[in-house]
Amino acid sequence: MNDTSFNPRDCGTCPIRHRAVCSRCEPEELDHLDDIKYYRTYEAGQPVIWAGDPMEFVASVVTGIATLSQTMEDGRTQMVGLLLPSDFIGRPGREHAPFDVVAVTDLTLCCFRKKPFESLMGSTPSIGGRLLQMTLDELDSAREWMLVLGRKTAREKIASLLLIIARRDAALHKRLPKDGMSFDLPLTREAMADYLGLTLETVSRQISALKKSEVINLQGKRQVHIPDLQKLIGETGDDVDGGHIF
Amino acid sequence: MNDTSFNPRDCGTCPIRHRAVCSRCEPEELDHLDDIKYYRTYEAGQPVIWAGDPMEFVASVVTGIATLSQTMEDGRTQMVGLLLPSDFIGRPGREHAPFDVVAVTDLTLCCFRKKPFESLMGSTPSIGGRLLQMTLDELDSAREWMLVLGRKTAREKIASLLLIIARRDAALHKRLPKDGMSFDLPLTREAMADYLGLTLETVSRQISALKKSEVINLQGKRQVHIPDLQKLIGETGDDVDGGHIF
DNA sequence: ATCTTGCTTTGATCCTGATCAATGTCAGTG
DNA sequence: CACTGACATTGATCAGGATCAAAGCAAGAT
Structure with missing residues (x-):
């Protein structure tokens, strides 16, 4: 709860605390980074990616809501995560999406092509650390949700x-x-x-x-x-x- | 599935691929590292740590089985993870245990004091990367388990x-x-x-x-x-x- | 205005898994 | 050996949520 004032170059919510690629920071100023980073919008109801599809980007949610879910052959569906603004999508180092991602409302993602993102991770260790913390948080949330589902x-x-x-x-x-x-x-x-x-x-x-x-x-x-x-x-x-x- | 032969200095299962602290590698040779790393055994049924307790170590399971669980006031219990040999316990950067850890069978942990472990992480970026991959795996498993519990x-x-x-x-x-x-x-x-x-x-x-x-x-x-x-x-x-x- | 269409509410009934209770099994112990 | 205590099985009954079915509601389309 440090009351640091809001810095548009480092909004504090996206995993990449790096001024070249902070996801919520004045997108229009960063157009020259098109080959690394781009914005993408989806309409409510549209799929972002299906489980098993190759996934050549990672992203963070800028506006809107998406769901992470899993469906069995017979149609039974379980949502396994709710993605709200500032949440991160994607697994550096993995080829395929593990779950379905669907836009619930209109959705804007800030996407990073995976290869350049991974090399950025390599050269900027703090990104990996941030990502580890976020992943640990998500793991805790998932486990808390298991109590909800099971009991x-x-x-x-x-x-x-x-x-x-x-x-x-x-x-x-x-x-x-x-x-x-x-x-x-x-x-x-x-x-x-x-x-x-x-x-x-x-x-x-x-x-x-x-x-x-x-x-x-x-x-x-x-x-x-x-x-x-x-x-x-x-x-x-x-x-x-x-x-x-x- | 590379058929690399087993290297006792790098067993390939513990998160710390670093020969000074690999958890399953000839413990007796590493006694001089007592101030960083130590082994600890628990009998079947013994608690390792309760949710909310301060946790001054991270560890990996050497032998035996432990469970991660959560209990509501009225006694309803939900297990949120099964820890088998080679699994990792603990969150670098966190003060308190988020869940109860209990030994189900006799259990041997290879523990690392948290502070030195964290500085080792700082100086050896590959450890953080390995930990990120393991955490992502656990997150995927937790989410798959949500389908089991819910549907x-x-x-x-x-x-x-x-x-x-x-x-x-x-x-x-x-x-x-x-x-x-x-x-x-x-x-x-x-x-x-x-x-x-x-x-x-x-x-x-x-x-x-x-x-x-x-x-x-x-x-x-x-x-x-x-x-x-x-x-x-x-x-x-x-x-x-x-x-x-x- | 009326008709669609998608989402929501409400009702009646059914069924899976919970609950309560008794009995069975087996390793360990005196 | 019989006794104990922890764990497991089985039975009878119950209830919470699922399923099947029918309306209700609101925003857009015609």
Whole structure:
């Protein structure tokens, strides 16, 4: 929580703290780097890449939301990650995408061609270190999510997802999650179900139940209002003390 | 699959490919490194570290099996990782353990004090790179496990776990998993249940069911024999083609 | 305005896996 | 040997969430 002022050359969110290639820094000034770095936009619903496809870039999310997911032959789908602005996509050193990546909303990626990115990593060890820290964070999140998938009830799952989105939304707007906050729910009921290992009907029912218990309010179907953050946290089943406040 | 002969100075399994600190390399010769590196043994059932405790070392598993798990206040437990020989424990740059680590069998760890390990990382960039690759692998495994937890049936979950253990056992003994293989099941029914997000009764019933379907055979309660590996793979619900053979 | 279309809600019923409870197995011990 | 205690199996019943089905709702298209 150092209150360093925002530096457009080093926004602090992208993995590459290097002024030539920082992903959110005045794109128009960096056009001459086209052969290393480029922006790419996707419409809501469009696939970014399918599992198994060769992946010749790494990227970080500039705006919008994407999902990482896995589908079985018979169509059962499990979302394994939610990619929000500042999240990183791609595995340096790997040939193929391990999972499907799909744009949920309109999406802008800041992409780096993989080869030049890897040589940049070689010459700038701090990038590798940053990437290791980010990967460790993601691993911890994935493991925390395993508890949600394996042991929580439907109601606790919904509450956990809402809390995560609320916190990430607050973090994105650089403020603390607090009582009375509202945010836009970026996922359809089906996408939430795929994330939580539920059916969309169960998601809908549990959201209705949380509304009836006045844990949340809805304006329309997608705008969520949280009157009492502690009440929502209480519904997640998590240890109230142990919670990291992001 | 390069058939390089085994080099006791660089066993190829531990993250630290550096001859002063390779974890499985002739421990007795390295006693003078006591202040950086030391071996530690735990009995079956002993905790290695609890979530939230300060963690002043990183380690790699030399022999035995440990589990990474998370427990809710009301006692619901979810295992989030299985640590087998050559697996790495610890997060350079982090103060506290994120999860509980418990020895399932007798366990030997090769520990490195964190500070010297971190400075070694600083002076030897290849260690960081290796660690990044290992962490990316673990992240992929964790995400694959999310599909198991979120979308698979009890029978598919059991089959998936047996297959993972069979493959890791085969890899450990440096041979391919094949028909007619046998291995020792290192986990109790309860530990399997914690891993799979099931109850121990369901685990027991599904193991009995797989036995009745002749997908597996049991000698005693822990010795598993697999007469037809493809049959087991067929029970996992996974895409038969897409399977990586380790 | 009416019709689409995609998303969501709600209802009725079913089924998988949880829960509660009893019994079985076996290695270790006196 | 019988006794103990930890682990495992099996049975009976229950409940949470899935499944199948029918409307409801809102934004765009005609």
